[in-house]
Amino acid sequence: MRGLRFADICKGSQVHAVSPIERTAEFRMNVENRKLKESTSEETPSQSSSFATKLKDPAVKPCLKFADHVETLAEIFAEIDAASEDEKSRLYLEQSFVFRGLGETKLVRRSLRSARQYATTVHEKLVYAAWLKYEKRGEELITNLALNCKGRALECPQAALVPGYIPYAAFDPCPCISSCRPFEPEATECSTSGLEEDNDFVFFIGEDKVLCNRQRIASLSSPFHAMLYGCFTESRAAGINFTHNGVSIDGMRAVAEFSWTGRVDRFPPQIVLELLTFANRFCCEKLKAVCDGSLAALVRSLQDAIVFIDYALEENAQALLASCLQHFLWELPGSLHHWQVAHLFSKVDGKNWLMMAGHSSFALYSLLTQVAIDEFMESDLSVCLLERLRETAVSSRQKALALHQLGCVLLVRREYKDAQGWFEAAAGEGHTYSLVGVSRAKFKCGHRFSAFKDATNLVWGYKSTGWMYQERSLYCNGKEKLADLKLATELDPTLTYPYKYRAAVLMDEERAHAAITEINRILGFKVTAGCLEMRFYICLALQDYEGALRDIRAILTIEPSHMMYNGRVAAERLLCLLREHVEQWTKADCWMQLYDRWSSVDDIGSLAVVHQMLESEPAKGLLQFRQSLLLLRLNCPKAAMRSLQMARTHAISEQERLVYEGWILYDTGHREKALQKAEEAIEIQRSFEAFFLKAYTLADTSLDNASSAKVVELLQEALKCPSDGLRKGQALNNLGSVYVDCGKLDLAADCYVSALKIRHTRAHHGLARVHYLKNDRKAAYEEMTKLIERARNNSSAYEKRSEYCDRDMAKADLSMATQLDPLRTYPYRYRAAVLMDDHREDEAIAELSKAIGFKVDLQLLHLRAAFHESIGDAASALRDCRAALSVDPNHSDTLDLYDRVQLNLIIHGN
Numbered sequence: 001m002r003g004l005r006f007a008d009i010c011k012g013s014q015v016h017a018v019s020p021i022e023r024t025a026e027f028r029m030n031v032e033n034r035k036l037k038e039s040t041s042e043e044t045p046s047q048s049s050s051f052a053t054k055l056k057d058p059a060v061k062p063c064l065k066f067a068d069h070v071e072t073l074a075e076i077f078a079e080i081d082a083a084s085e086d087e088k089s090r091l092y093l094e095q096s097f098v099f100r101g102l103g104e105t106k107l108v109r110r111s112l113r114s115a116r117q118y119a120t121t122v123h124e125k126l127v128y129a130a131w132l133k134y135e136k137r138g139e140e141l142i143t144n145l146a147l148n149c150k151g152r153a154l155e156c157p158q159a160a161l162v163p164g165y166i167p168y169a170a171f172d173p174c175p176c177i178s179s180c181r182p183f184e185p186e187a188t189e190c191s192t193s194g195l196e197e198d199n200d201f202v203f204f205i206g207e208d209k210v211l212c213n214r215q216r217i218a219s220l221s222s223p224f225h226a227m228l229y230g231c232f233t234e235s236r237a238a239g240i241n242f243t244h245n246g247v248s249i250d251g252m253r254a255v256a257e258f259s260w261t262g263r264v265d266r267f268p269p270q271i272v273l274e275l276l277t278f279a280n281r282f283c284c285e286k287l288k289a290v291c292d293g294s295l296a297a298l299v300r301s302l303q304d305a306i307v308f309i310d311y312a313l314e315e316n317a318q319a320l321l322a323s324c325l326q327h328f329l330w331e332l333p334g335s336l337h338h339w340q341v342a343h344l345f346s347k348v349d350g351k352n353w354l355m356m357a358g359h360s361s362f363a364l365y366s367l368l369t370q371v372a373i374d375e376f377m378e379s380d381l382s383v384c385l386l387e388r389l390r391e392t393a394v395s396s397r398q399k400a401l402a403l404h405q406l407g408c409v410l411l412v413r414r415e416y417k418d419a420q421g422w423f424e425a426a427a428g429e430g431h432t433y434s435l436v437g438v439s440r441a442k443f444k445c446g447h448r449f450s451a452f453k454d455a456t457n458l459v460w461g462y463k464s465t466g467w468m469y470q471e472r473s474l475y476c477n478g479k480e481k482l483a484d485l486k487l488a489t490e491l492d493p494t495l496t497y498p499y500k501y502r503a504a505v506l507m508d509e510e511r512a513h514a515a516i517t518e519i520n521r522i523l524g525f526k527v528t529a530g531c532l533e534m535r536f537y538i539c540l541a542l543q544d545y546e547g548a549l550r551d552i553r554a555i556l557t558i559e560p561s562h563m564m565y566n567g568r569v570a571a572e573r574l575l576c577l578l579r580e581h582v583e584q585w586t587k588a589d590c591w592m593q594l595y596d597r598w599s600s601v602d603d604i605g606s607l608a609v610v611h612q613m614l615e616s617e618p619a620k621g622l623l624q625f626r627q628s629l630l631l632l633r634l635n636c637p638k639a640a641m642r643s644l645q646m647a648r649t650h651a652i653s654e655q656e657r658l659v660y661e662g663w664i665l666y667d668t669g670h671r672e673k674a675l676q677k678a679e680e681a682i683e684i685q686r687s688f689e690a691f692f693l694k695a696y697t698l699a700d701t702s703l704d705n706a707s708s709a710k711v712v713e714l715l716q717e718a719l720k721c722p723s724d725g726l727r728k729g730q731a732l733n734n735l736g737s738v739y740v741d742c743g744k745l746d747l748a749a750d751c752y753v754s755a756l757k758i759r760h761t762r763a764h765h766g767l768a769r770v771h772y773l774k775n776d777r778k779a780a781y782e783e784m785t786k787l788i789e790r791a792r793n794n795s796s797a798y799e800k801r802s803e804y805c806d807r808d809m810a811k812a813d814l815s816m817a818t819q820l821d822p823l824r825t826y827p828y829r830y831r832a833a834v835l836m837d838d839h840r841e842d843e844a845i846a847e848l849s850k851a852i853g854f855k856v857d858l859q860l861l862h863l864r865a866a867f868h869e870s871i872g873d874a875a876s877a878l879r880d881c882r883a884a885l886s887v888d889p890n891h892s893d894t895l896d897l898y899d900r901v902q903l904n905l906i907i908h909g910n
Contacts, residue, residue: 127361451474772803
């Protein structure tokens with residue numbers, strides 16, 4: 001590499017720093033490079049001597065992380081099991097914090113749904129419903145509706161405004177479709193005929209008078225009844241002077257009319273506000289309730305909420321206040337950009353107002369701080385909201401979260417001393433991970449040895465985890481650092497920093513190909529923009545501009561606004577610079593390249609080709625749909641949903657739009673609605689995608705004999721419609737799977753062979769299964785070997801091939817599967833089962849514990865619980881059952897085991 005270190009590539013802005021392309025064609029490139037260089041800070045040679053030293057340290061994550069997350073989940077589950085109904089909502093929220101620290105997005109949402117289900121007050125319902133919406137931002141089918149209903153009371157903004165505790169009604173159909181706002185009281189219809197004749201006294205407002213009926217005014221409140229029928233002078237007067245009681249003539253006339261009609265809907269908002277103040281002053285509860293509901297119904301936008309919120313707080317109008325808060329929360333994060341909203345939530349006086357109205361809680365400020373950290377972590381607003389969160393925290397976990405997040409924000413703001421103090425306070429609440437923050441803050445203050453010492457105490461004082469060794473590695477060098485990072489990867493192979501650092505060291509040693517191999521290890525099972533960026537730099541060093549272009553296209557697909565070179569250069573800009581120096585493919589070339597990469601199971605390469613195709617056809621919904629499929633394979637669900645939304649936006653027909661809406665509904669768990677969309681699309685036009693959507697959804701919903709026959713029919717209809725080989729290969733593969741499930745092995749084999757003829761490589765998997773079911777294990781093994789040879793991502797192929805060989809060969813294949821993708825759980829379970837068969841119980845449990853240490857998996861936890869039970873360790877079995885039921889409370893096998901373990905403990909008196 002011409003004697004240059006990799007650091008020299010990354011320190012400046014020149015894309016071609018290692019191998020400049022001929023200048024005759026590069027004038028524009030050089031101009032852009034000079035501009036880029038001017039935008040970056042100058043660095044001395046000594047500072048840039050090693051790329052490894054310039055690698056950004058992993059962030060201290062602003063979430064709860066525990067040395068033993070299984071123990072923590074088990075504790076929370078036990079607390080939920082024993083808690084009263086009004087405590088469960090809080091505990092489910094705390095459970096969601098643990099799942100967030102583990103990166104389990106789906107489980108976070110499930111815990112929040114449970115918190116919403118058990119919410120007892122309107123305030124809690126508002127907060128959890130808004131939080132669920134925020135978690136699912138970008139997934140809505142119709143994104144331009146602020147308060148769109150999802151069909152279930154749990155997700156309905158109107159249902160959140162219904163007071164009372166009805167936990168199981170949260171899953172009922174939404175009541176708002178045919179009803180008004182639930183908190184607006186029904187007005188009593190009263191006839192106003194003869195109103196003038198029945199009036200028997202007047203109120204004087206200045207020179208004006210308002211005719212009233214004594215009995216009806218007296219019925220408005222106890223004070224009025226005492227004044228008009230008690231021992232006061234007014235009880236005998238025909239006229240009462242009300243001039244100095246803060247009510248206008250129009251307001252008093254409205255009071256008189258309300259006394260007859262019980263309605264305020266005829267009055268303008270300003271008069272209703274005056275009536276609300278009047279009702280509070282004279283204790284007119286019915287008038288207040290009607291005004292409150294009427295004003296709440298007027299709040300239809302964020303701006304309306306901003307206008308009415310002060311009135312709601314001053315008059316303690318609960319319905320109006322709830323409606324305003326709902327809009328503030330429902331439109332997060334945008335609402336926090338309005339200074340009035342930010343002031344209300346972040347300042348002490350705003351919190352006090354909310355507290356007096358019963359709308360200040362830890363849950364509220366947890367949501368707000370989550371949004372602030374996601375959107376503008378370093379801002380003063382984040383600090384203020386975290387202060388409010390700390391003030392509302394009650395339990396140890398709540399306090400730990402608030403203190404830890406405050407430390408994280410101050411660390412990012414470079415306020416290291418204060419950050420250290422908050423981290424230490426969080427650690428005092430039992431949050432082990434905050435000790436990482438203590439070490440980091442000390443290190444930033446220049447106390448490297450003290451940071452190393454604290455990190456070492458952390459490693460030796462608690463159950464070892466990957467993040468502990470990763471943290472200690474930051475404070476040492478050379479072999480010690482690499483040794484710690486090796487242990488970090490062994491304990492938690494999902495941590496990205498160790499791979500990037502090892503790759504950086506290899507680049508400094510001018511071993512670029514070895515660096516590529518290292519970074520590919522994690523890209524094989526966990527695709528992130530940061531790891532792709534690292535490989536991009538290495539490809540530049542190797543003068544592999546096509547590889548660099550591939551990776552930057554993949555980065556832009558996953559994160560369109562990604563910044564490179566430590567946040568100094570937009571990835572889009574680098575793409576423009578590189579694109580001119582790589583041969584551009586024609587449309588036909590792109591399709592050929594896509595076929596090649598798709599058939600070789602090269603999902604990142606396929607993603608890059610689709611990105612290039614979209615440059616020439618940006619409004620092609622079909623390509624964006626393909627993009628979403630690839631992103632789902634790469635486990636990038638948010639990016640996949642974004643691509644699917646774009647496909648819907650750019651659909652060229654109503655029929656195509658319905659198909660993409662169906663996939664959006666399917667991916668968000670609305671199976672029945674997805675089927676409806678597919679049927680509507682088929683009615684408009686028979687197409688491959690419409691039939692495929694219906695077949696796929698139906699197969700996932702239920703697969704009895706009748707539905708299987710229907711799925712076969714739908715897939716056959718799909719294959720009759722025009723489409724390309726990529727999608728037809730998928731349809732043939734799915735059809736073969738259905739035939740296998742129905743026992744029609746010859747038909748299944750025909751489908752798989754047809755799919756292979758059009759280069760659908762994954763069909764080898766299905767054909768191997770057919771051979772196995774025909775008792776031909778050798779042919780099945782050979783078929784999977786072909787898949788391994790042809791597929792770039794082949795960890796699943798190794799795992800599946802292990803089923804078609806003897807034990808020793810199976811162990812070798814499963815070892816390779818774990819090496820390629822440590823997130824696959826079957827290899828751990830298989831190895832553990834073999835060890836149990838050999839009566840090596842401790843080793844079997846240790847094998848399961850390896851994976852459980854970095855992945856919360858139901859099957860792993862259930863199996864370990866069963867192993868613990870078999871060796872008589874009931875306490876450990878109980879712990880694992882509780883953790884497993886935290887993942888899936890309805891898992892029948894675990895529930896049976898849990899009951900059995902509990903019974904045994906009772907019998908033996910433990």
